Amino acid sequence: MAVLPVRRDDSHHQEIAERLIFESGRPVLIFPERPARPLAGSFANIAVAWDGSRPAARAVGDAMPFLRRASHVRIFSATDDKPMPSAARGREFAQQLTSEGVDAIYEEVKKTDQHTIGSFIENYVAAHNSDLLVMGAYGHSKLREFILGGATRSVLMNPPGWIMLSH
Template sequence: MSFKDVLIALTTYPQPTPPSAVDDAVDLAAALGPKVSAIACEVKINVPGSLLGRRFLNVPGMIAGEAKKSATHAQQLLAAFQAAAEKSGVFQERILEQCLTSEVPEVLVEYSRLRDLTIVPMPERDYLDQWYAESVIFGSGRPTVIVPHERKRSGSFALDTVIVAWDFSRAATRAMADAMPILEKAKRVCVLTVTKEKAIDTRRSGAELAKHLARHGADVVLDEVDAKGRSIGDVFEAHVTYRNADLLVMGAYGHSRLREFVLGGATKSMLTRPPSPIFMSH
């Protein structure tokens, strides 16, 4: 199995995905080998406002101006994506949608369900982009790669070192299985098990996973790291730096409550401040 059909989700409002992040997303997709499409939504802003506000602040004019800004960003982003994808030989399709700001997550989820993988460029500590990413991760049923806007490494994306965060859970197992096409391509796969953070109730864990991955041709290294009182997110971030990893593979933990996502500690930390591209499955 390999990824054949990948989607990049681009943000148009209020702050557009920067051109450098578009290039990074295309670069990552090209390293995986498939054809890639991108989607951007022209958003319509729906602000009820008071009659007084509409009279003195020209709310309709302000809304129209913001919608025009989003439409301009959408065209610019899709053009930048197409140029980068054609240069890398991976261009497939550009998709332009129109919807309310509140409908963007639903649109992204619907398109993501029809793709092998969705790539979401994301800045640090941005609520809106995190909301979009969470929606795709937990709603699409397909794997998602989060690509930080501020890239920590220079040069083209490579699959030299991939870390698999492993705790023998269902979510970690799903992520590992979904990422298998990547793990088979990687030069080295580091299986990271964090100790003294939570109990792993089995003896058939890291070593058995290493055997399984080796049967897929992966060169596996077992890394067992003591949490030493640190949060799981801090351990992951430190290990990505230590191994100079190109990608972190991990299960996404969370559930929806009153249309808001209640995230596990590691998932929340990685989405808030991704230290590298992160492959997530739920």
């Protein structure tokens, strides 16, 4: 795993993070170089951004050592952002983690048009006092992400705390 500080709105830092995520074949743990709130010293409360994609599943697999040690794991999906697998699949995923010794719950959260996916994730992490956010990197093509933005691009531009990304 690579661990990398990211400077807010610094394209050079974001480019390094992207290259590590997409070219290393390993998970990348990023954190803000100058965090708005103190960074957690341990990962007791973990949030997992879940969209049912292969990168999200890979991120969860890579994060299992952290998830097993966490006190609470909140798996969440934005219901009105993009087409998603059924809620039943999200609940089944949480039940699978629970059967592996992870204290996990699943919830669907309405994003609303007032938020970008990035601000939605940032607000979710802050509202639930999450020590670590686990998420898959890029659910869309890099060109589409560049033009439209997206969750990965948003967290790389402004990481809300510790974030583990996998692709």
